[in-house]
Amino acid sequence: MAKARATRRTLDSFTVKSINKVIRAGDCVLMRPSDSSKPSYVARVETIESDSRGANVRVHVRWYYRPEESIGGRRQFHGSKELFLSDHYDVQSADTIEGKCTVHSFKGYTKLDAVGNDDYFCRFEYNSSTGAFNPDRVAVYCKCEMPYNPDDLMVQCEGCADWFHPNCIDMTPEEARKLEHFYCHNCSSEDKKKLRSSHATSKKTDTKVDTKRRRR
Ligand SMILES: [Zn+2]
Ligand SMILES: [Zn+2]
Numbered sequence: 001m002a003k004a005r006a007t008r009r010t011l012d013s014f015t016v017k018s019i020n021k022v023i024r025a026g027d028c029v030l031m032r033p034s035d036s037s038k039p040s041y042v043a044r045v046e047t048i049e050s051d052s053r054g055a056n057v058r059v060h061v062r063w064y065y066r067p068e069e070s071i072g073g074r075r076q077f078h079g080s081k082e083l084f085l086s087d088h089y090d091v092q093s094a095d096t097i098e099g100k101c102t103v104h105s106f107k108g109y110t111k112l113d114a115v116g117n118d119d120y121f122c123r124f125e126y127n128s129s130t131g132a133f134n135p136d137r138v139a140v141y142c143k144c145e146m147p148y149n150p151d152d153l154m155v156q157c158e159g160c161a162d163w164f165h166p167n168c169i170d171m172t173p174e175e176a177r178k179l180e181h182f183y184c185h186n187c188s189s190e191d192k193k194k195l196r197s198s199h200a201t202s203k204k205t206d207t208k209v210d211t212k213r214r215r216r
Contacts, residue, residue, distance in 0.1 A: 007051070007052045008049045008050070008051060008052075009049060009050050009051070009052060009054065010047060010048065010049050011048040011049060011050055011054075011057070012024065012025070012048075013048070014048050014050075014057050014059075014094055016094060016095075016097045018095075018098070019097070019098065019099055019100075021099070021100050023045060023048065023059070023094070023097060023100070024045070024048075025045055025046060025047055025048060026044070026045065027044070027045045027100060028042060028043070028044050028045075028064075028100065028101050028102060028103045028120075029042070029043055029044075029045055029059075029061075029097045029099065029100055029101065030042060030097070030098050030099040030100070030101050030118075031043055031061075031092060031096045031097055031098065032096045032097075032098045039066070040098060040099070041063065041064075042063070042064040042066075042083055042101060042103070042120065043059075043061035043062060043063050043064060043090070043092075044061060044062045044064065044085070044103070045059050045060070045061055046059075046060040046061060046062055046089070047059070047060045048060075048094070056093075057093070057094035057095075058091050058092065058093055058094060059091070059092055059093075059094050059097070060089065060090075060091050061089070061090050061091070061092055062085065062086065062087075062088070062089050062090075063086045063088045063089075063090060064083035064084060064085055064086065064103065064120070064122065065083065065084045065086045065088075065126050065128070066082075066083060066084075067082055067084070070084060070126060070131060071130075071131030072131055076146065076149065077146045077147040077148065077149045078149065079109075079121065079149050079150045079151050080151050081109070081115060081119060081120045081121055082120070082121060082122070082123070083103060083120050083121070083122045084122065084124045084125065084126035084133070085103075085122050085124070085125045085126065086125070086126045086127075086128045087125070087126070087127055087128055087129075088128045099118065100118065101118040101119070101120060102118060102119055102120065103120045103121065103122050104119060104120065104121045104122075105121065105122070105123070106121050106122070106123035106150070108121070109121030109150060110150050121150070123138070141154065141162055141163040141164070142154070142162065142163060142164045142165050142168050143164065143168045143169070144165065144168050146165075148163070152165060153165070153166060153173050153176060153177075154166075155169075155171075155176045155179060155182050156182070157182055157183055157184040157187055158181060158182060158183055158187075159183045159184065159186070159187025159188070160184060160186065160187050162184060164182075164184060169184065169185070
């Protein structure tokens with residue numbers, strides 16, 4: 001005779017008593033790592049289930065990876081709060097949830113007035129077996145042709161509108177902050193200056209100096 005399978009129930013929500021927070025499918029959560037010296041794991045809750053008595057709650061999650069957990073490791077353009085949405089699914093006891101967090105879109109993150117402890121952002125999906133990213137290309141900026149790291153200070157050229165790292169244009173961050181106008185090397189060459197003054201006299205834009213992101 002076949003063994004009766006324990007009936008599991010799907011729950012719409014679940015209260016994690018230790019933090020007194022209601023968790024719903026779709027929420028992003030911090031989960032206690034087995035090695036307590038490591039930062040919390042971050043996951044998106046897909047579904048929540050319990051046994052037939054409503055006990056023994058388990059969450060089906062999709063893991064976010066931190067850059068250092070990816071095959072390629074952390075790169076210079078990765079933000080301190082950057083996460084990759086992986087293709088790695090798992091089932092965990094709901095007891096390991098130790099907090100809720102918010103994973104913003106890249107754009108949403110750059111528009112935050114202040115980044116809290118529980119604010120993260122994600123701009124890539126990550127294939128945990130191949131190490132590939134989706135999208136596999138992103139816009140690059142500056143002479144160094146790097147994707148944008150929202151933690152980094154950059155200045156915008158009033159000519160070409162590209163953004164530059166102060167370091168890459170032989171400037172200190174302090175100097176960059178004090179700039180009133182900035183034209184990059186290409187845009188400040190003589191020919192282009194003439195061209196610009198002939199038809200852009202009314203253009204009075206303040207140089208944008210921006211971290212795009214205020215650090216907490
Ligand atoms: Zn640069
Ligand atoms: Zn320029």
